[in-house]
Amino acid sequence: MLSVSAMLIALPAGAQVCAGTPPPIEADGRVLGHLPYGDAPPDELVAVPADVAVRGCVLRRDVLPDLQRLFAAAAVSPEVGGRVLALSCHRSLTRQGGVFCREPATDADTRAVSVAPPGHSEHATGFALDFAFRPRVNGCPDTEACVAATPAFRWLRANAPRYGFEMSFPVSNVQRVKWEPWHWRWVGTSAGVPGAARARRLFATARRRFPASPGVDNAVVIADVPAPPVYLSLPAFAEPKGKRRRRR
Ligand SMILES: [Zn+2]
Numbered sequence: 001m002l003s004v005s006a007m008l009i010a011l012p013a014g015a016q017v018c019a020g021t022p023p024p025i026e027a028d029g030r031v032l033g034h035l036p037y038g039d040a041p042p043d044e045l046v047a048v049p050a051d052v053a054v055r056g057c058v059l060r061r062d063v064l065p066d067l068q069r070l071f072a073a074a075a076v077s078p079e080v081g082g083r084v085l086a087l088s089c090h091r092s093l094t095r096q097g098g099v100f101c102r103e104p105a106t107d108a109d110t111r112a113v114s115v116a117p118p119g120h121s122e123h124a125t126g127f128a129l130d131f132a133f134r135p136r137v138n139g140c141p142d143t144e145a146c147v148a149a150t151p152a153f154r155w156l157r158a159n160a161p162r163y164g165f166e167m168s169f170p171v172s173n174v175q176r177v178k179w180e181p182w183h184w185r186w187v188g189t190s191a192g193v194p195g196a197a198r199a200r201r202l203f204a205t206a207r208r209r210f211p212a213s214p215g216v217d218n219a220v221v222i223a224d225v226p227a228p229p230v231y232l233s234l235p236a237f238a239e240p241k242g243k244r245r246r247r248r
Pocket of ligand 1: 123129130182183184
């Protein structure tokens with residue numbers, strides 16, 4: 001009998017593409033840099049309370065206790081200077097396909113810098129979510145690196161691990177996915193927390209080969225965003241050549 005994680009990795013044929021030639025599957029199962037994940041069982045998904053979500057949002061039941069503790073702590077922490085909210089949570093393969101394919105004129109490789117192809121998104125597991133930070137800084141969109149300039153993000157970076165969350169795609173990640181300070185996955189504070197062992201099994205490859213870490217303390221200039229450039233801290237970040245910027 002297949003284990004749950006094996007079933008989750010079993011993907012429907014053709015799930016990775018919008019139209020045209022499918023992108024190549026790398027030897028380790030990655031497509032356009034993203035590891036394979038299936039869809040979470042619907043009966044394990046529960047709604048995130050509306051008062052802490054930008055819009056309707058569901059996650060695995062086991063994530064909710066830690067997530068609600070995180071939101072409760074953020075709500076009473078003066079350093080937050082605003083609010084931390086859930087922006088985007090579980091996405092079905094169909095939904096992810098819609099997100100990945102919404103700009104068909106852009107080539108798949110470019111789209112994959114910031115969006116995983118369907119079947120390859122942590123969002124499908126139900127253990128990952130995007131956070132939003134309010135108020136916005138300089139009109140920064142929710143899913144651009146400039147969100148890292150908000151006090152709310154800084155609080156999240158410092159505190160999320162205490163609630164079992166880790167940043168999936170830190171600066172200069174060797175997976176070569178765009179830095180996504182808003183995107184975190186839940187793995188529990190220990191393997192003994194209900195559900196944490198399952199989350200850790202799902203993310204085992206990602207955690208072993210592309211370790212998650214906030215890793216943004218020295219980031220200084222965030223480019224390629226529609227909002228004005230954001231300066232986070234000094235001294236200048238010594239960027240490893242070819243790692244942080246767009247993957248080609
Ligand atoms: Zn995300």
